[in-house]
Amino acid sequence: MTRVYLVRHGEAEGNLFRRAQGQYDGHITSLGEKQIALLTGRFRDVPLQAVYSSDLSRSVQTAQGILRAHPELEMKLDKRLREVHLGVWEDEPWGNIEHEGPEKLYYFNNVPEKWSVPGSESFDALATRLREVILELAAKHEGGEIALCSHGMAIRAILLDTLRREGREVNPGHGDNTSVSVLEVEGENIHAAVLNDASHVPTELSTLARQEWWKHEGSGELNNMRIEPLLLPEEKEIYTDAYADAWRFAHGNLEGFEPQPYYALACRHAQAHPRALVKVLRGEELAGVVELDTQRISGGNTGWIVLLYLTEKMRSRGLAVQLLGHAVSVYRSMGRSAIRLHVSTENKKGIAFYERNGFRQVGIDAGVSAPLLLMERPI
Known part of the structure; x- marks a missing residue:
């Protein structure tokens, strides 16, 4: 069995500026840097064999935080760990997106398999590429422990896919920045052992604690201008x-x-x-x-x-x-x-x-x- 730590990046500009940034390459914020420093401490005693990251800079910088706890390792980039491509939504303010298409935003936040906009990647395609890369890397490091740095919707897609395959009626929700999910992989089977754990991040450094959109099933929040x-x-x-x-x-x-x-x-x-x-x-x-x-x-x-x-x-x-x-x-x-x-x-x-x-x-x-x-x- 291979243990896979699936890590969401630290807070990035899209989170702070309230803009939709999927494969748009936004930067880590000062709060994100603090979250990543806490992530370094979390992984200090984890016996990792490898660290992989999406090639987007916010994920790369997060992976660098994990590597500070494991200077003997080198980061490896894999584009399959990228965030979902948001099509015409890329770098649009969330407030504009909600105003122009509240139903689309509702689906994105709550029923992502029904979501699509012109030029976007489907949620099913997203889950498929995440599953593919996880199975491949888990097999490559069979019996070991590896960290994969990725993105919020990408992680949500593979968690939902895994839970449904396991027959578990569990909603993983939305992971906070630098949250860690643990997958146990054996052959073609993936078990979701830990979902979106951000216990290393105190409330005062949490991104989600400052936001309201994820606390209800509406499409967004009024403070998204x-x-x-x-x-x-x-x-x-x-x-x-x-x-x-x-x-x-x-x-x-x-x-x-x-x-x-x-x-x-x-x-x-x-x-x-x-x-x-x-x-x-x-x-x-x-x-x-x-x-x-x-x-x-x-x-x-x-x-x-x-x-x-x-x-x-x-x-x-x-x-x-x-x-x-x-x-x-x-x-x-x-x-x-x-x-x-x-x-x-x-x-x-x-x-x-x-x-x-x-x-x-x-x-x-x-x-x-x-x-x-x-x-x-x-x-």
């Missing part, structure tokens, strides 16, 4: 009100604020790229505005963020990172390697937010009412 174009001139008032409120939040007053020059620039930005000027909605309520200057290349191959704005009602809810996710999505698709922005030295909360999310100060420039920190984040 959607992103739509902000149309000018039709929605000029939304834009100018947002910029004025952002200015007031950063500086404490509207001294020095002149709306017309900013509006004129916004019109140019919107014409330059279809995703450069967007409104962010929570349900049907305006939650924020994002503005990007896609024609400006600052500091080499860097994308410029003009405005990340949340309405006062939406602040301090952990939602702002989804706006950042939009900027990352746009500029990564354009081949940019980093993003930059200005933040007023008076905007202490803004500075703290950007630092928490991977920005560092690379300069300081003059501003209308206070100096502006120039901050940069690799993408």
